[in-house]
Amino acid sequence: MWYIILVSLYFLFAAAIVIAVLLHGVRPSKSLAWLLAIFTVPVGGILLYLLLGRNRRKNKLLKLKKKAFLNLPKPTASHMSTLDGEYGKLMKLVYKNSFFPPTKYNGIHLLKDGKTTFEAIFKALGNAQKQIHLQYYIFEDGELAERLLLLFKEKISHGVQIRMIYDGIGSFSLRKAYLKQLLAVGVEVYPFLPFKLGRFLSSLNYRNHRKIIVVDGKIAFTGGINISDKYLKGDPALGNWHEMHIEIEGEAASHLNTIFEMDWYLVSQIILDPLVVAQTTFIQGHDSLVQIVSGGPDDDFPSLEQACFTIINKATDYLYITNPYIIPGQAIMQALQTTARSGVDVRLMVSEKVDSKIVGWCVRSYFESMLKSGIKIYLFPEGFLHSKIIVSDDSVSTIGTANLDDRSFEQNYEVNAIIYDREFAKLLRNDFLKDANISTMLSYQEYVGRPWIEKLKEGFGKVFSPLL
Structure with a gap:
């Protein structure tokens, strides 16, 4: 009798989870994956969903109450006058998402x-x-x-x-x-x-x-x-x-x-x-x-992802990115490839050494399609490169805590500074090129010929990308 009660309770709970997935799922592919996990992995599928799968933007479990926004800066006429020009759209986007005007x-x-x-x-x-x-x-x-x-x-x-x-x-x-x-x-x-x-x-x-x-x-x-x-x-x-x-x-x-x-x-x-x-x-x-952009799972929109997406799409001459964990979601991947295919010099720099094998496999699982689209990839050989930088067109740059992955964009509380300063951008560009001179530049022809065991590891890592 107790067994029937437990099974009944389990199925009721599973049904509630399925309804939550259908109501609050962000992407169909991700929702389908969670539904399969719930139905094929008894108990474990539900636990994994509770731990990793819930859409915090809908649930707002921490409920950062409006009281905490009482001290947000009130933009002045001087602030608002900056929301124009070459990067006016980016500035307005960040202001609407994070409430901080350029200063x-x-x-x-x-x-x-x-x-x-x-x-x-x-x-x-x-x-x-x-x-x-x-x-x-x-x-x-x-x-x-x-x-x-x-x-x-x-x-x-x-x-x-x-x-x-x-x-x-x-x-x-x-x-x-x-x-x-x-x-x-x-x-x-x-x-x-x-x-x-x-x-x-x-x-x-x-x-x-x-x-x-x-x-x-x-x-x-x-x-x-x-x-x-x-x-x-x-x-x-x-x-x-x-x-x-x-x-x-x-x-x-x-x-x-x-x-x-x-x-x-x-x-x-x-x-x-x-x-x-x-x-x-x-x-x-x-x-x-300078404009500050913050992001967290309780925000209505992924502000850091949208800011990076805008910087990538705005690039016309070059786009240089240094980051140890480049695990792009579909939007960022599409933006990078589109920008590179349109003739922009897109370069990525990651550490040759990795602090996690699975994360390293996952990062490298995207290299083949990136290289095919014309993106240049450099492996920095000295120690572990942990910088998180984007610089573009000698005009705009960003430094902060966010990695280029779904964890930083969707699950972590992060903060970046966006700097609209030509001299600072040139400083970062020159630093990138200096590091590129001592790094290994990957070749598409050579990379596609890597051993199948490496491809298998990368595929394994990519499966776990939502958790990394």
């Missing part, structure tokens, strides 16, 4: 690799007068963490307020003893969706991948570098980690601070009083137009 009078500094980045970060933190906000996907124990602890203790003794968010899964190895030390010196600390059995299925797949530091609301850092000693000392298996970060001084820094405040509300349910920052005035060399 003038920003100083931007490109920071390459860990040593340069952390020198700039510790200098800015050391000069903090009122407030330090920081959030990281990976915050690991080590020398950097200890240096930060000592600095935080000193700054708090001088009246500086410090708040910190760390991702509950990305920073899972962070010792509780260290967190207690942070609390003991006065740092306010919250985890983002920590591991809990009660909400394991609803939260594990959705992470806060942002890396943000904001000092006094006017100097900010973002990019791909986490708080980990490997960015200074390298990795025993992969060698040196190569990465790009950016320092922003100006109004765009306050927009990154707003993103932190919204995330703070999400983890703490506390609305922070906005920090009063002096009116931005023109400073020699601080004249870059």
